Amino acid sequence: MSGNGQQKKEADKKSPDAKAPKRQKVIALKPKERMKIPRHLPNEQDPMERITNFCEVSNGFNIDKAIAEANRCLECNDPVCMKACPVNVDIPAFIQLLYQGDYAGAIRKIRESNYLPAICGRVCPQENLCENSCIVGKKLEPLAIGKMERFLADYEANNGTFTPPPVAAPKGQKVAVVGSGPGGLTVAAELAQMGYGVTIFEALHEAGGVLKYGIPEFRLPKKIVDEEVERVKALGVKIETNVIIGRTLTIDELLGEMGYGAVYIGTGAGSPRFLNIPGENLSGVYSASELLTRINLMKAYKFPEFDTPMKIGRKVVVLGGGDVAMDAVRTSKRLGPEKALLLYRRSREEMPARLEEVHHAEEEGIEFHFLTNPLAIHGDENGWVKAIECQKMRLGEPDEKGRRRPIPIEGSNFTIETDTVVVAIGQSPNPIVQQTTPGLETTKWGTIVVDESGATSRPGIYAGGDISRGGATVIQAVADGKSASRSIDAYLTKIRSEKAGSEKSASKQSAT
Amino acid sequence: MKTEILAPTITKLTVEAPLVARKRKAGNFVIVRATPNGERIPLTIVDSDPDKGTIVIIVQAIGKTTHIITEMMEGEFLMDVVGPLGEPTPVSDFGTVVCIGGGVGTAVIYPIAKALKEAGNRVVSIIGARNRDLVILEDEMAAVSDELIVTTDDGSHGKKGFVTDALQEVITGQGKPDAVYAIGPLPMMRAVANVTREPEIRTWVSLNPIMMDGTGMCGACRVTVGNEMKFACVDGPEFDAHEVNFDELIARNRTYAGPEQEAFSAWKNRTETTDCKHL
Numbered sequence: 023m024s025g026n027g028q029q030k031k032e033a034d035k036k037s038p039d040a041k042a043p044k045r046q047k048v049i050a051l052k053p054k055e056r057m058k059i060p061r062h063l064p065n066e067q068d069p070m071e072r073i074t075n076f077c078e079v080s081n082g083f084n085i086d087k088a089i090a091e092a093n094r095c096l097e098c099n100d101p102v103c104m105k106a107c108p109v110n111v112d113i114p115a116f117i118q119l120l121y122q123g124d125y126a127g128a129i130r131k132i133r134e135s136n137y138l139p140a141i142c143g144r145v146c147p148q149e150n151l152c153e154n155s156c157i158v159g160k161k162l163e164p165l166a167i168g169k170m171e172r173f174l175a176d177y178e179a180n181n182g183t184f185t186p187p188p189v190a191a192p193k194g195q196k197v198a199v200v201g202s203g204p205g206g207l208t209v210a211a212e213l214a215q216m217g218y219g220v221t222i223f224e225a226l227h228e229a230g231g232v233l234k235y236g237i238p239e240f241r242l243p244k245k246i247v248d249e250e251v252e253r254v255k256a257l258g259v260k261i262e263t264n265v266i267i268g269r270t271l272t273i274d275e276l277l278g279e280m281g282y283g284a285v286y287i288g289t290g291a292g293s294p295r296f297l298n299i300p301g302e303n304l305s306g307v308y309s310a311s312e313l314l315t316r317i318n319l320m321k322a323y324k325f326p327e328f329d330t331p332m333k334i335g336r337k338v339v340v341l342g343g344g345d346v347a348m349d350a351v352r353t354s355k356r357l358g359p360e361k362a363l364l365l366y367r368r369s370r371e372e373m374p375a376r377l378e379e380v381h382h383a384e385e386e387g388i389e390f391h392f393l394t395n396p397l398a399i400h401g402d403e404n405g406w407v408k409a410i411e412c413q414k415m416r417l418g419e420p421d422e423k424g425r426r427r428p429i430p431i432e433g434s435n436f437t438i439e440t441d442t443v444v445v446a447i448g449q450s451p452n453p454i455v456q457q458t459t460p461g462l463e464t465t466k467w468g469t470i471v472v473d474e475s476g477a478t479s480r481p482g483i484y485a486g487g488d489i490s491r492g493g494a495t496v497i498q499a500v501a502d503g504k505s506a507s508r509s510i511d512a513y514l515t516k517i518r519s520e521k522a523g524s525e526k527s528a529s530k531q532s533a534t
Numbered sequence: 535m536k537t538e539i540l541a542p543t544i545t546k547l548t549v550e551a552p553l554v555a556r557k558r559k560a561g562n563f564v565i566v567r568a569t570p571n572g573e574r575i576p577l578t579i580v581d582s583d584p585d586k587g588t589i590v591i592i593v594q595a596i597g598k599t600t601h602i603i604t605e606m607m608e609g610e611f612l613m614d615v616v617g618p619l620g621e622p623t624p625v626s627d628f629g630t631v632v633c634i635g636g637g638v639g640t641a642v643i644y645p646i647a648k649a650l651k652e653a654g655n656r657v658v659s660i661i662g663a664r665n666r667d668l669v670i671l672e673d674e675m676a677a678v679s680d681e682l683i684v685t686t687d688d689g690s691h692g693k694k695g696f697v698t699d700a701l702q703e704v705i706t707g708q709g710k711p712d713a714v715y716a717i718g719p720l721p722m723m724r725a726v727a728n729v730t731r732e733p734e735i736r737t738w739v740s741l742n743p744i745m746m747d748g749t750g751m752c753g754a755c756r757v758t759v760g761n762e763m764k765f766a767c768v769d770g771p772e773f774d775a776h777e778v779n780f781d782e783l784i785a786r787n788r789t790y791a792g793p794e795q796e797a798f799s800a801w802k803n804r805t806e807t808t809d810c811k812h813l
Binding site for chain 1: 747786
């Protein structure tokens with residue numbers, strides 16, 4: 023074994039391509055011709071139309087566009103796009119299959135690395151990952167990898183051609199997954215395919231986690247989430263909604279009397295942070311989590327057909343500059359106020375939100391007020407918001423993350439009149455599991471401490487996604503879920519072999 | 535599910551929820567959704583039977599959801615029940631404790647009075663309602679109290695007056711109790727806090743802010759306690775009465791008053807035209 027490993031290492035040194043056979047080229051066009059094709063754009067709902075509804079902004083690619091886009095791939099020998107993907111989807115391979123018209127093969131290829139393509143094809147920040155590294159992008163616009171992924175997922179769903187991948191023979195061990203967000207769904211899908219009995223426990227009444235309560239319908243329709251959840255269930259995964267781990271059941275009960283061999287914690291970061299400025303508890307001040315949960319999970323935009331209300335006034339001011347702030351302000355806009363504003367204390371360049379969403383927000387008539395810092399919220403005699411007091415900022419030296427620090431400008435205070443304020447400055451990890459699981463090490467920010475394999479301070483307990491990172495992306499949660507699945511498999515395999523070993527020696531003893 | 539009408543508009547429901555029943559402690563609540571398109575509302579668990587796997591909730595019909603729940607029939611199902619939520623009531627042997635329940639708040643104070651009694655306290659209970667018909671759990675409260683005082687606003691049952699009047703009398707007549715637990719409408723709890731503030735009697739109240747997920751994720755239930763922001767669903771729902779900013783909470787609880795009224799009217803009008811159960 024070690025000899026082989028040594029040889030392989032040496033071979034790797036000689037030629038980096040030696041481990042993988044050269045990719046066969048299938049695209050007929052010459053590279054020069056491919057480089058002449060401009061990037062295809064999906065049809066999108068007109069901005070003025072879409073602010074009156076909650077339907078998806080982008081309609082995605084049709085077959086013609088998807089195949090035409092596939093023609094742009096250079097079929098690189100050393101595909102950097104694949105390396106840039108946190109789960110290393112074999113992007114050139116799926117593009118080739120798409121080009122050849124093998125849509126079923128193409129989506130299967132993606133699903134080998136990522137079980138949630140309909141979701142990730144929509145909400146993954148491809149422009150910072152695969153598409154950012156695409157070689158075509160050095161000269162032209164990069165390939166629309168995300169849109170092709172989404173096309174394949176939608177094509178499969180629309181034609182009902184999904185068949186679950188093969189599931190290994192049952193291993194006789196159970197795994198509990200806490201939370202049904204992207205990380206939990208991934209762990210469940212991975213381990214179910216390996217032959218483990220998996221149950222997901224979800225605190226809310228519907229599965230999907232942040233994909234359900236957080237990301238708006240117009241970016242990720244809830245039907246898409248439900249379909250993806252069904253595909254996870256098709257592998258034999260059970261989902262128990264309305265069970266709060268830490269309250270209804272504890273991690274120790276799962277590992278003890280309930281007989282689960284391992285637990286994966288993917289409870290996310292959903293606890294809203296506030297600014298600690300005066301007036302934050304006035305009526306008409308919401309956390310982005312409250313606004314988004316009311317609209318997305320509880321469907322308040324369909325009130326009174328759905329019972330949960332949402333009250334948006336004539337003017338909405340959203341505080342923050344991340345993806346959640348963008349979701350909050352665009353959601354607010356669709357609820358029909360006269361104006362929707364976004365206040366951010368740095369400039370457009372420092373905004374952490376996805377560029378595509380900033381662009382969509384601008385198209386939709388969101389007013390951006392940069393270098394603006396909220397100081398206090400003022401209320402009327404009924405305790406309802408009437409104005410927000412702000413201060414102008416300027417940019418100073420870069421901070422430890424390289425973002426330029428905002429510095430207040432003395433005497434620049436001003437007031438914006440408004441009747442609705444949404445605080446979208448970030449979320450903290452959900453605390454219940456940490457508070458109720460003795461011996462589980464956490465950081466001062468409340469995140470769960472894990473090693474690179476996703477293992478926590480307690481044997482058999484793994485964690486990943488926002489609960490260990492504090493605030494990341496859907497695809498990062500998927501990546502964490504994949505690596506944790508591998509370590510859970512290794513952990514349970516070891517337990518199986520130890521058990522088999524002790525049974526063997528026991529039967530030997532009883533035989534003698 | 536079993537149902538029992540306690541008073542006009544007030545119904546007691548015994549609901550099958552084995553996992554919740556097993557874990558529930560006094561002071562815990564559940565989040566309930568009645569129908570597929572329904573909202574999530576918090577309801578205190580009044581009692582539980584771990585062996586039978588049931589919990590008891592008491593609901594007063596006020597808005598659409600509570601009307602739907604109180605009109606449910608035996609054998610029907612609630613869409614979703616999740617819990618137990620919140621921190622349990624701090625129960626220990628304080629000595630003499632006054633337990634105050636106002637209106638349907640009596641349903642919430644009952645399990646606390648019971649737990650305090652079991653912990654060895656001398657329990658003096660005061661339950662109040664607008665009139666005789668709305669007095670609930672009188673026998674149950676009597677069974678777990680050393681002394682029970684009933685008040686009604688109109689004097690149709692028990693003493694005429696407010697629970698705070700009765701509390702004042704207890705303090706004057708029997709001396710300072712060691713602790714007070716008060717649960718009822720916010721103005722009542724604020725009034726109790728004002729009575730016990732100066733004599734420095736330790737007082738707990740159970741807050742009922744707007745809530746959605748019940749797990750600390752929406753922040754709708756945030757309240758100011760001792761100048762700090764707390765989430766009632768995970769940090770409470772019980773807090774030191776003298777530290778709570780009641781005025782702010784009363785204002786916040788009015789946030790959705792308009793839409794709630796709209797939903798209720800729409801529902802009421804619909805059922806009155808299509809429901810023929812009175813014919």
